[in-house]
Amino acid sequence: MKTLQQWFAEYAVSHQNPKNKAIHYICVPAIYFSIVGLLMSIPSGIISNTLKLNAPIIENWAFLILIFVLVFYIRLSIAMAFKIALFSFLCLVVNYYISHFFPLWIFSIGVFVIAWIGQFYGHNIEGKKPSFLKDLQFLLIGPAWVAENLFSKK
Structure with a gap:
């Protein structure tokens, strides 16, 4: 198994290109955020009926799937898993409030499409293919890479 640094x-x-990096610093979190919103948009009757907590932020498909996502990060780094967990919780809360003003699935699809256009534009500038075309696990490495580059002291 590769280390997080690998x-x-x-x-x-x-x-490597500064413009591509800047685009990724915006678009990668936006994509992650929009996926959380899309997952929250899936009817969660089974989860709500089973848990019966009356806590919509955790009684949804996004929360359930994020638990498995965090297992991936825990295997790589406890510190990174903590950072991603905080960001994930923020995504859950903000998406919950957005759902009170807009249909969440429509808002999330809009963010998702715009952010992916940005990603591909960045890779066009870079002149290299997106990493996830080589290995889908890079879809989970992207958010960690952004967190590492934006919030780590170097």
């Missing part, structure tokens, strides 16, 4: 080193190969 994943970052491989990911960084196709993320």
